[in-house]
Amino acid sequence: MSIINLWYYMNGYIIISIRGSRSERLINLAINQGIILRDIRRFDNIAYMKVDIEGFKKLRPLARRTRCRVKIEKKAGIPFFIYRLTVRRGFVAGAVLFIFLLYLLSSFVWFVEIVGTEDIEPRQVSEISRELGLKPGAFKNTLNLEKISNEIVLRISDISWAGIEITGTRAKVEIVEKVKGEGPGEKGYSHIIASKEGLITDIMVISGMAEAAAGDTVTAGQVLISGILRPDPPEFEAEEEMAPDEGSVRKDYVRARGTVKARVWYEGLGVSTLQVKKYEPTGNYYTSSYIKIGDKEIFTEGDGQNPFDYARLNQSKRTLRWRNFKLPVEVVHLQYNELSLLQKELTPEEALEKAALQAEEEARRQLSSPVEILEEYKEILDTEDEQLIEVRYVIETIEEIGKEKPMVLDN
Amino acid sequence: MNFKKNFRSSLADAFELPKEILLDLPRVTLVGNVQMYVQNHKGVVEYSDNVIRVSISGGELIIKGEDLTIKNIYSEEIFINGLINHLEYAV
Structure with a gap:
């Protein structure tokens, strides 16, 4: 034009x-x-x-x-x-009303989205923002976003920054959590505990009190270096005499630090029989498809029954959907691939090798990558069944097992 | 009359004046064969889809073609749109 x-x-x-x-x-x-x-x-x-x-x-x-x-x-x-518009007044009124409503409804916040939370529950943030007025149904223009985000930071101590961004009717509250500092001088007491079972070979305490000594066998979770400093027993008695009215002795808390080295064993078990069953696809297949409406199945091809003795079923579904709305109609396509069963006899040596390999793999899988391997050995276990061969594979390592665990104090 | 016209023509030649003003002639502009522009016409004599006859001083302008439309018409000017095949000056 x-x-x-x-x-x-x-x-x-x-x-x-x-x-x-x-x-x-x-x-x-x-x-x-x-x-x-x-x-x-x-x-x-x-x-x-x-x-x-x-x-x-x-x-x-x-x-x-x-x-x-x-x-x-x-x-x-x-x-x-x-x-024509002056004649059709109702239409004009409707159009004006529509535009007005559209404007009115778009000036409210309808969705509040909270992103960036890791340890903090998003619900906690949304409850506080609700108290501050940021909630579905709030009028956009009356919200003081800067004030609300500042208030959120003040109310939840673990938040270091909060930002609110409104796009359309969606308010996005972006939260940045405080990174918990663990450097010295930071308040927070802790023990060092064993992260896994092992035999302690070497323990070095930097701060705290050793609860285990070299040569001890420890279980996972056991306290190795305590963050609670108790006075030595002789002093303890003396102190009790000196201050019997105090009830309990004074305890000092520290953040326990130190290294604990231990021998750790990793075990893997491998089993093999002399007869091995093996399935192999023959290349034959049988396809069938049907349309599923609700609980009804209408077959368009085949009857869905497996005609083979051994088969692997591949099933693919196609559903009709529009946005989030799913129609209760799906097209299901079945394909049975025939498998043939192969019986294979293994010699005892082959079976042993297979079991050993399986055991070794299992043991190695448990290793956390950079460890010092001390020794590896395998042993054949006795089984009553001649057909069955069991092999145990052991890897012995020396590694650091100490793990820091924060202490929860009552006061 | 003839003498008068000759005089005017030679006057226009001598002073390099536009002839359509002095001689009351139409000025016809063609854009390819799709558009035509006639200034200084004297009215439409006949018009249809295939033929438009425009009266001009001392004769008629006959335009033949297809889908002819008078796009605009004013007292001095006429615009014609359409496929122009044939243009004839009838005295």
Whole structure:
């Protein structure tokens, strides 16, 4: 649409048809009167043209004079459109109401989303923001986002920064949690406990009290270096005598530090029988498909039954969905691939090798990567069954087993 | 009359004046065969889809073609759109 057409549209125009053989004369008369006619075309004996509103008024007496019949075919343009709107008031009111409602509803917050929380429950943040006024249904303009985000940071001590961003009707609360510092000087007492079972070979205490000594066998979770400093027993007695009214002795708490090295064993068990069953695909397959509507199954191909003795079933489903709405109709395609059973006899040596390999793999899987391996050995276990061979594989390592565990204090 | 016209023509030649003004001639502009623009016409004589006859001083301009439309018409100017096949100057 060019600019000039837009101009015509704004001023309004009428498409008229003129019947009569002397329409040339009417056109010439109209031009002399200063009436602007556009897009004049003639089919058979009817001429069609466009004329503006003022021109149409002037055209009427001329048409009478030339004995032409002028008929309005179409009225187009903004003046006619406005006139039609004044007639259809209900429609206009509805349109205005719609725009108003759209604006009104989009000026509320409808969704509150909390992102960035790791240890803090998102619900805790959403409850606080709800108290501060940021909740579904809150008016966007009345929210003081800066104040709310500052308040969230103040209320929850583990948050170091909070930012609120409103996009459309969605408020996104971005939380940055405090990284818990564990450097010296940080408040927080802890023990060092064993992370796994082992035999302690070496223990070195930097702070705290050793609870285990080299040569001790410890279980996972046992305290190795305590963060509670108790006075030595002789002093303890003396102190008790000196201050019997105090009830309990004074304890000092520290963050226990030190290294604990231990021998750790990793075991893997491998089992093998002399007869091995093996399935191999033969290449034959049988396909079947059906449409599932609710609980009903309508087969379009085959009957869905497995015709083979041994088969592996491949099932693929296709569901119809539109956005999050899932139609209860699915197309299921089944394919049974036939398998043949191969019985294989193993020699005792082969079976042993297989069991040993399996055991070793299992043992190695348990290793945490950078450890010092001291010794590896395997042993064949006695089983009553001759067909069954069991192998145990042991890896012995020396590694650091100490793990820091924060202490929970009552006061 | 003839003498008057000759005089004007030679006057226009002598002073390099546009002839359409002095001689009351139409000025016809063609854009390919799709658009035509006639200035200084004297009215439409006949028009239809295939033929438009425009009256000019001392004759008629006959335009033949297909889908001919008078795009705009004013007292001095006329715009014609459509496929123009044939243009004839009838005196």
